[in-house]
Amino acid sequence: MSRPKNQNYKGHGLSKGKEREQRASIRFKTTLMNTLMDVLRHRPGWVEVKDEGEWDFYWCDVSWLRENFDHTYMDEHVRISHFRNHYELTRKNYMVKNLKRFRKQLEREAGKLEAAKCDFFPKTFEMPCEYHLFVEEFRKNPGITWIMKPVARSQGKGIFLFRRLKDIMDWRKDTRSSDDQKDDIPVENYVAQRYIENPYLIGGRKFDLRVYVLVMSMFTSPTWLCKKHLPTTTQRRAASGCCSASGSTWRPNTGPRQWRHSSGTSTTSLSKACRVCRR
Template sequence: MSKPNRVPGYMQSKGNRNRGPIGDREIRYKCSMTNTILDVLRARPGWQEVAGPNVSAQQQQQQQQQGATKGSAVSSTQQGKDKSGSQNPAPNKEPTNTTTSFKTSDGDWDFFWCDREWLHANYDSMFLQEHQKILHFRNHYELTRKNLMVKNLKRLRKQTEREQGKKEAESFDFFPTTYELPTPDYEKHGWTDDNQCKGGTFHSEYHIFVEEFKRLPGIIWIMKPAAKSQGRGIFLFRKLKDITDWKKGEYQPLTDPNREVPETYVVQRYIENPYLIGGRKFDIRVYVLVVSYNPLKVWLYRGGFGRFSNSRFSLDSIEDTYVHLTNVAVQKTAPDYDPDKGCKWATQQLRQYLAAKHGTEVVRKVFQGIDNIIIKSLHSVQKIIINDKHCFEMYGYDILLDANLKPWLIEINASPSLTASGKEDYDLKYGVLNDVLNVLDLENRLTGKEKRVGGFDLIWDDGPVNADDGSMECSINSSATTSNSFLGCYCDRKKQLRDIFTAAQALKKTATS
C-alpha cells in the first residue's frame, strides 16, 4: 500500500514528535500578552500554546505529561552563550514569572511574543535554537526611546551632509528641533534602557535649548518623557518659567548617591500648524515589520489608522490635552468621548479623502515622504542594533501631517498598542498580527521571494524594492512609480494569501519533481 502524501507540518496531527527544528509537527508558542495577539496565536491552525502566564494549570499539567515523552530540551549549561556579539550585555536576571508551576526551558517553544521587560531580563542568558523566533531585538530602544531616536537621526544626518552634501542631508528634515533634558553620559555611567545609572554627573542640552528658545520668542514647545507612551507626562509651554518646577524637581545634580536618576525628557518645537480635518488634529499610525537589520529587510503594512483629537484644534488652550494629544489612551478619557464612534479613520479612508481634496499626485508625494521617514530612521540605527536572525520587530510609527502636507515623525513604538478600541480596530490589528506570522513563515509555506504577503509589502531588501508590473492596486495612485509601497491602498489580504500559498506550493512541487 502506498504511503499517503504528507502535508506541511502545521496541518499534521499532534502525535508523538521530537523537540528540535520545526518539521512535521505543531508550532509551539509563548505569549506575554493577553490582547489581540493571543487571540491570533490561539486561532492559528497547528499552533500550540506552551506553559506560560496565559496557560491554565490544567493545560500546564497536560503539557507536562506530553513533554515527558518527547525528550528533554536545551540544557541549562547552554545558557549564557552570546548569540549576537553584544559588547555591553545587560546583567543576567532570572525570569520573574511565578504564576506557573510548570517551568518550560528555552527549547520548549518555537515562537515567543514576549514583552520588552522579559527580553531585557533574559536575552543575554538564553541560547536560542536555529528555528526559534522572538519579538524585539536586544537594543531595540535605540530607535524607540525618543532621545536616542533623535540622537541617531542627527548623527546620520551629519554623516550624510559630510559625505553627500547639504542637499541630500535635507531629506532628514522630518523631525522637529529636539533637545534632551538631562543628557546622560552613556559610556561613563552605564546607562541602560530602564533609566538606571549608578552615580555620576549629568550634562544637559538645557542651556542650548534656552538659547534657541530666546532666539525664537513666542513659539510653543512640548515636553515628553523619553521612555513613556500613551501621552503620559507630556505638557506644552510658551514660557521658560512654565518648566521651572519641573527643572527644580527633576534636573538637579546627584548629591545623594542613592537617589534615583532624574527621568530623561526631550523638549521639541511644537508643530503649531497641523493639517486639520473637521477642525481636529490627527496623526497616522503606520505598522512596519523589520525581520533583519543586516541586511536590512523592511515590510510596510497597507492598513493603519488616523487618530483624531476629540476637541477642535486651538492654540489658545495649550494645557488641554484633548486638543493637542491624539493618543487613544488620552482621548477616551474625554467627558464627551463616544466609544461607538471613536476617534479613528482607516488609512485607506484618509488617503482617499486627501486625494479627493488635493489630487493623487500630491498625495503620492505625501506617502512617498512617509516611506522616506521609515527608511531613513531604520538606516540611522542599522549599524547600532544588535542583529540576530532569531529576532524581529513590529514598530508602530506615528506620523503627523502639517498644513502644507509635510509628514513629520513624532515617535516610534516598539510595542504599539494591540488592544482594540472597537470591531474595526480589532479586525485591523488581527489582520496585521496574522500577517506578521505569515511573513515570518514558521510553517515554511512560502518561497522566500515574495514581495507581498497579505497586507504587508516588502519595501526594502538591502535596497529599494520595485513593484511588479500590474501590481498597482491603489486606484488613487495611478502616477508612474516603481516603489513597492502601498500604504493606504486597497488590500484584499485573504485572497492574496490564498494565491501566494497556492503558487508557492505549486512551485515547490515542480522543484522536487
C-alpha cells in the first residue's frame, strides 16, 4: 500500500526556521467532550484544531480509533492516545500470551535463571481452548482456589472463584453448543488463573495501585513513570481466603462498588503499609 500524501497540507514559502517557529505550539484534536478537553485547552502551548486542519496530537477512544485510523498511514511526528494493537496488552488472554512469549524469549537469549525472574503472574490458562491443560494443572494441586475472568470485561464483571471442577461445568456446557448456535452466539472466552490467597493488604483491606506510565513506543525507548500514584482500597476488610462464599461458587470481594479512592495516601506510607499488613 502506498503512503498517501497529506491532503490538508497547504504549501507556503516560509523558511525552515520560521516554519519551526510557527510549529512551536502543539496542534491537537479530540473526539471527547469532557474534562480532557478542558485540560488540553488550558495547557500552555497547546492549540485546538478545528475541522480538517493539520494536527500533531489526537486524543480519541479506542472504538473511534479503530473505525477511522485503522488503515491510515500518518506522518512520523503525529501522535495518538492509543496504540493500534493496544488489545495485545489490555485483553487478559493476549496479555498472558505475550508474557509467556517474553519469558520464553528471555530463556533463549539470557538463560533459565533470567527467565525465572519473570514470575510476577500466576499460572493462567485461556478457556475453553486450554481447558484440558488447565484440568491437568488443576489435578496436580487439589484444594487451591482458582479465579475465572472474562477476557474483555472490567470492573469485576463476570468474575467468580472456584475450588472444584464441577463448579465450572455449567460454564463449560454453555461453550459446547451446536454449530448453528455458535454462528448466532459467540462463545465468551475466559482466563482461569491461580488465585492469590495471601496478597498484600492495607489495614486488612485489598487494594490496587493506579500507576501512570507514558510509553513512547512499542519498541525500545525511554518509558516515563509518574511518581504520584493513586491507591484504591476496598470498603470491607478481606474475608478468610480474601473471598466470600455464596453456595458452591465463590465471589471475590473486589467489586467496583466496594472500592474507594484514597488519594491522600502517599507513596511512602503506602509502601510501609504493604510491609506491615501483608498476611
